[in-house]
Amino acid sequence: MIERSHLGNVLAHLILIIGVVIICFPVYVAVIGSTHDATTIANGNMPLVPGGHFLENYYRILFEGTKSTTREPVATMLLNSLIMAMMIAVGKIAISLLSAYAIVYFRFRFRMVAFWVIFITLMLPVEVRIYPTYKVIADLHMLDTYTGLTLPLIASATATLLFRQFFMTVPDELVEASKIDGAGPVKFFFDTLLPLSRTTMAALFVILFIYGWNQYLWPILITTRDDMQTIVIGIKKMLAVVDALTEWQLVMATAVLAMLPPVVVVVAMQNLFIKGLTETEK
Amino acid sequence: MASITLRNVDKVYAGGVQAVRNVSLDVADGELVVLVGPSGCGKSTLLRMIAGLESITGGEIRIGERRVNELEPAERDIAMVFQNYALYPHMTVFDNLAYGLRNRGVPRAEIDRRVDEAARLLEIEPFLARKPRALSGGQRQRVAMGRAIVREPQAFLFDEPLSNLDAKLRNQMRIEIRQLQRRLGTTSVYVTHDQLEAMTLADLLVVMNKGEVEQVGPPLDVYERPASVFVAGFIGAPAMNLIEAKAVNGRLTAGSGALDLPAPAGVDTVRVGVRPEHLHFGSADGAGLTLGLTVDAIEPVGAETYLHGHLDGSPRTTLIVRVAGKSLIPPGTRIDTHAAAGDVHLFDIATGKRLPD
Amino acid sequence: MEKRAIFSNRFLPLALIAPQILITLVFFYWPAIQAVWQSFLIEDAFGLSTEFVWFENYQLLFTKAHYFRTFTTTMLFSFLVAFLSLTISLLLAVQADKSIKGAGVYRTLLIWPYAVAPAVAGVLWIFMLNPSLGMIAKAMRSAGIDWNPLLNGGDAMTLVVIASVWKQISYNFLFFLAGLQAIPKSVIEAAAIDGAGSARRFWTIIFPLLSPTTFFLVVVNIVYAFFDTLGVIDSMTQGGPAKATETLVYRVFADGRLGSDLGGSAAQSVILMFIVVGLTAIQFKYIERKVEY
Numbered sequence: 039m040i041e042r043s044h045l046g047n048v049l050a051h052l053i054l055i056i057g058v059v060i061i062c063f064p065v066y067v068a069v070i071g072s073t074h075d076a077t078t079i080a081n082g083n084m085p086l087v088p089g090g091h092f093l094e095n096y097y098r099i100l101f102e103g104t105k106s107t108t109r110e111p112v113a114t115m116l117l118n119s120l121i122m123a124m125m126i127a128v129g130k131i132a133i134s135l136l137s138a139y140a141i142v143y144f145r146f147r148f149r150m151v152a153f154w155v156i157f158i159t160l161m162l163p164v165e166v167r168i169y170p171t172y173k174v175i176a177d178l179h180m181l182d183t184y185t186g187l188t189l190p191l192i193a194s195a196t197a198t199l200l201f202r203q204f205f206m207t208v209p210d211e212l213v214e215a216s217k218i219d220g221a222g223p224v225k226f227f228f229d230t231l232l233p234l235s236r237t238t239m240a241a242l243f244v245i246l247f248i249y250g251w252n253q254y255l256w257p258i259l260i261t262t263r264d265d266m267q268t269i270v271i272g273i274k275k276m277l278a279v280v281d282a283l284t285e286w287q288l289v290m291a292t293a294v295l296a297m298l299p300p301v302v303v304v305v306a307m308q309n310l311f312i313k314g315l316t317e318t319e320k
Numbered sequence: 321m322a323s324i325t326l327r328n329v330d331k332v333y334a335g336g337v338q339a340v341r342n343v344s345l346d347v348a349d350g351e352l353v354v355l356v357g358p359s360g361c362g363k364s365t366l367l368r369m370i371a372g373l374e375s376i377t378g379g380e381i382r383i384g385e386r387r388v389n390e391l392e393p394a395e396r397d398i399a400m401v402f403q404n405y406a407l408y409p410h411m412t413v414f415d416n417l418a419y420g421l422r423n424r425g426v427p428r429a430e431i432d433r434r435v436d437e438a439a440r441l442l443e444i445e446p447f448l449a450r451k452p453r454a455l456s457g458g459q460r461q462r463v464a465m466g467r468a469i470v471r472e473p474q475a476f477l478f479d480e481p482l483s484n485l486d487a488k489l490r491n492q493m494r495i496e497i498r499q500l501q502r503r504l505g506t507t508s509v510y511v512t513h514d515q516l517e518a519m520t521l522a523d524l525l526v527v528m529n530k531g532e533v534e535q536v537g538p539p540l541d542v543y544e545r546p547a548s549v550f551v552a553g554f555i556g557a558p559a560m561n562l563i564e565a566k567a568v569n570g571r572l573t574a575g576s577g578a579l580d581l582p583a584p585a586g587v588d589t590v591r592v593g594v595r596p597e598h599l600h601f602g603s604a605d606g607a608g609l610t611l612g613l614t615v616d617a618i619e620p621v622g623a624e625t626y627l628h629g630h631l632d633g634s635p636r637t638t639l640i641v642r643v644a645g646k647s648l649i650p651p652g653t654r655i656d657t658h659a660a661a662g663d664v665h666l667f668d669i670a671t672g673k674r675l676p677d
Numbered sequence: 678m679e680k681r682a683i684f685s686n687r688f689l690p691l692a693l694i695a696p697q698i699l700i701t702l703v704f705f706y707w708p709a710i711q712a713v714w715q716s717f718l719i720e721d722a723f724g725l726s727t728e729f730v731w732f733e734n735y736q737l738l739f740t741k742a743h744y745f746r747t748f749t750t751t752m753l754f755s756f757l758v759a760f761l762s763l764t765i766s767l768l769l770a771v772q773a774d775k776s777i778k779g780a781g782v783y784r785t786l787l788i789w790p791y792a793v794a795p796a797v798a799g800v801l802w803i804f805m806l807n808p809s810l811g812m813i814a815k816a817m818r819s820a821g822i823d824w825n826p827l828l829n830g831g832d833a834m835t836l837v838v839i840a841s842v843w844k845q846i847s848y849n850f851l852f853f854l855a856g857l858q859a860i861p862k863s864v865i866e867a868a869a870i871d872g873a874g875s876a877r878r879f880w881t882i883i884f885p886l887l888s889p890t891t892f893f894l895v896v897v898n899i900v901y902a903f904f905d906t907l908g909v910i911d912s913m914t915q916g917g918p919a920k921a922t923e924t925l926v927y928r929v930f931a932d933g934r935l936g937s938d939l940g941g942s943a944a945q946s947v948i949l950m951f952i953v954v955g956l957t958a959i960q961f962k963y964i965e966r967k968v969e970y
Contacts, residue, residue: 046875050772051779057769058786061846064801066810071804137697143683144690150696155788159705161957165904165926168947169933169942170715171710182784190704193697206595206680213682214373216468219420220394223684229419233410252794254908255930270794277800288687290804293797305785315791315848316855373682 043185064206065297072096080288091287099291104276112292115269119251120299122187122268126250127243129192137234139200139227143213160195164256182266187257191250196318197242203317204238205231207209244307248300269296322384322507323349324370330378331365331531339365341531342379342499347524348462352501352508354539355429356518357528358554364479366528367511371462371477372396383474395422399447399468403480405606407452413463414448417470431470438466441500457490468502468610476501482517494520515555519543527551543666549672552593552665558626558640560593563611564669579614580604583663591672593665596626596642604658611657613639615649629655703804709950715943718867724768728869734944744928750834751924754795757838763894769846771879773874791847795840795908802840802911826914840913841906848901849894856890857883871947876961896960903952925949 067086071079074089103111140146141153159288171190180186208231216226267275273296274287278279304311324347326431331340340362342618347353355363372393372630381388390553399420405418409646415535417435426434439445442462460465461481468476481497483639495654498521501508509546518525519539527534527542527550546552552560567583572590583594602611616638625647632654641657650657658662666675718727718735726876738744767786773780790798805813808825826832860883861967868882909928910916916923916931923931929949933942 045774047777048777050777054783057765057772057846058783061787061790061843064798064805064843068801075688079810080817086809086812104851113829125825133696136693139695140690140693142680144693145683146687146690149690152698155701159701161954162950163953164710165907166946166953167705167708167712167930168929168942168946169939170706170711170946172462173711174379174704174708183751189700189934193700194704197841198697209404209406210680210682211404212408213399213680213684214368214371214393214405215402215408216391217373217682218371218398219467220399220423221419223686223689225423226684230408230410248792252792252797252908254794254796254911256812268879269746271798271910273797274908277803277912286804286810288921289800293800296797297793297932300794301789304789308785308788311788312851315851315864 123250125188127246134197142205245314325382328379354522362531378593400472405464575631578632591667598663599657758902759898766849774857799912
């Protein structure tokens with residue numbers, strides 16, 4: 039290792055600390071903002087220390103909602119976000135596991151066609167087919183339903199490709215040993231392949247949970263009823279009034295609540311998160 | 321237990337590559353047969369065809385009285401030990417051993433009994449609760465063997481099971497496999513590219529080359545009477561000396577007379593083979609082989625010494641002489657060697673087949 | 678690459694792959710085909726009749742000056758977001774790679790904004806940069822800086838760029854750090870023995886060896902700026918003021934919501950599709966190169 043000067047180390051720490059401060063400051067301000075009352079914030083003199091309205095603000099936002107804009111309490115939104123994120127993550131993992139298993143471990147007619155059909159969806163993100171997809175959902179009467187919210191986001195090439203890549207690294211001999219041990223395709227899948235895929239599944243789950251939780255465009259189109267809103271949409275709607283009427287202390291409390299679950303997932307499962315992130319992008 | 325019979329077995333891959341050609345073989349009940357040959361000779365393919373992991377393009381395979389061509393691997397009642405062991409990494413050693421039995425609906429008490437017995441036999445009892453990654457290479461090898469044993473199958477199939485072990489452990493496991501197979505008396509087919517392993521393990525040796533069987537026989541028979549130039553060169557280390565010789569006036573000769581040997585009737589050119597240990601110092605009487613060579617290098621390996629040299633008058637014909645103990649002959653020395661007539665092998669120059677004695 | 682050991686079964690694989698294929702066809706292909714078809718149609722003002730007009734919708738689009746403006750806005754926005762977030766995260770990753778004490782703690786403190794939704798990131802920064810009550814806005818005002826993103830297009834662009842960059846730093850940081858750690862230490866040591874100083878080592882050894890990661894991240898960041906920032910823009914500026922922060926994706930979103938010009942909106946979607954295809958193709962070229970490498 040090359041020896042580094044004391045000064046160089048200090049400089050490295052200094053740059054990193056500045057980076058961390060810039061990254062963390064907005065969230066700190068949001069947390070502080072969520073503990074003051076509306077007037078303190080509105081007159082533009084909010085101090086950088088917590089105020090005394092923490093419980094009041096969070097109680098109000100969780101169980102009552104804002105006065106004029108979203109009406110719905112944030113607890114409902116949190117539940118909606120949770121359901122959406124879970125359905126997307128679990129659904130994606132399930133159908134990708136199955137399709138990757140079919141593509142890797144079987145030979146059937148149109149196998150390559152199927153592979154390409156899935157693969158090309160990489161080039162069709164929801165943003166480029168917004169309104170036609172909306173129309174399909176509307177025609178299927180799935181507006182304002184969890185199915186409509188999640189089903190179109192469940193199919194993705196990324197997860198299938200990731201599982202395919204992982205399956206390719208599983209030694210052929212394990213399949214052969216299973217065959218000799220009397221296990222057919224279904225038994226091999228559940229007894230051997232699934233347990234071996236646990237880490238990959240967990241890493242993918244972390245990424246997909248965040249992906250699902252943070253969805254914006256799709257829920258804003260598909261949900262019209264207030265009680266179907268997700269929290270990310272809810273925040274945006276709290277802002278959408280004349281500036282003076284925005285209850286900033288409640289918006290900040292909602293923002294904190296909206297960040298909390300995915301951030302906790304990332305920090306608590308950091309290694310899985312990093313594994314998931316780097317592997318889905320290959 | 322059962323015999324294994326192969327009749328005119330062929331394997332042609334979809335691309336048209338013929339991996340196995342017209343192989344017929346009889347493995348008697350309780351016998352250990354070793355398939356040996358260089359990589360790509362079709363030995364592993366043949367084994368996997370017996371296991372049911374590769375389809376059979378032509379011919380017939382029987383295990384016991386049953387034709388197994390169309391049967392699934394699980395239905396063939398065989399067990400296999402893989403080169404990389406193929407242990408289920410997420411299962412404990414116990415579960416690895418029990419898995420195949422559970423799939424067959426063997427009662428729990430019986431599973432426990434068989435696993436305990438196999439574990440005792442292989443001395444892996446202390447590791448039953450561990451996962452494979454917590455085991456050493458040798459221990460994994462034993463678990464792989466155990467998985468085969470508990471099944472009490474009609475036959476064991478071994479696919480280069482020792483090639484992932486270091487040299488010392490390989491020798492030890494080789495002896496253990498031999499003893500175990502004798503003790504259990506289970507018909508076994510064993511694939512290896514290591515001719516020493518093949519020689520020491522086999523009841524019956526099958527030498528394969530380019531998808532075909534070159535020779536079948538007890539190991540010492542194959543060693544002493546190789547059926548072709550290929551077998552002669554492949555079995556035995558250091559390899560047999562092979563010299564092309566011409567018949568002149570009833571004598572075979574090469575290298576301006578440095579090689580001398582009575583020629584059989586009707587032979588024109590021929591390949592002469594003699595093992596390094598059959599060459600002794602001094603000239604032969606008229607019946608045996610005389611070889612004059614110049615020593616280029618000496619290779620002492622302890623108990624014996626290999627003299628590397630070339631045939632006089634033919635620098636490109638390299639020869640090896642095996643001498644017991646140490647040798648003080650310096651490189652550059654010219655020596656005369658001879659071999660008894662019975663230790664000399666003659667092969668057809670065109671077909672490579674052994675000439676009738 | 679194919680597996681040697683497979684199962685033979687006629688119907689099981691079809692059943693296994695059916696769910697994904699079905700969802701893909703219904704929610705991906707059908708809408709995409711619809712978008713292409715719609716882009717060739719013009720509906721009359723009352724929605725009573727439609728006419729097949731070939732590329733007229735596209736022609737109309739490109740004759741409109743503000744569509745070009747949206748194009749240039751998108752390019753500027755993407756360039757700023759990609760350049761700034763890559764530069765900042767590379768600087769941070771290089772420091773964190775210097776095997777100094779607490780590198781793990783810094784990593785944890787730097788990566789979590791990845792988990793923050795773009796729309797929420799927008800809200801956080803608005804709170805600080807809101808001209809009437811934001812604390813940073815106030816500080817700028819007292820420093821004599823004129824700051825009004827509600828009226829000034831440049832200020833609004835700054836606003837959305839800051840929030841977008843902030844959110845993307847963590848992602849780039851992680852990949853840069855992984856890329857740096859993959860460079861063999863012996864190569865850097867060899868350079869040091871060859872007399873290269875710290876800065877020289879970075880530009881002649883580390884940066885070139887990091888170029889596959891950098892190239893990959895450039896593509897990913899452009900995709901991010903194009904598509905994923907919709908939440909940032911919608912929560913902060915709604916494309917305003919006077920469309921100064923309207924990107925291509927935001928325009929499709931906003932135009933379609935008004936629901937007036939279906940054909941024009943579809944044509945915009947199709948153009949976006951071509952952009953994604955292009956970006957994906959570049960990304961795959963990169964993957965191929967990596968495989969050879």
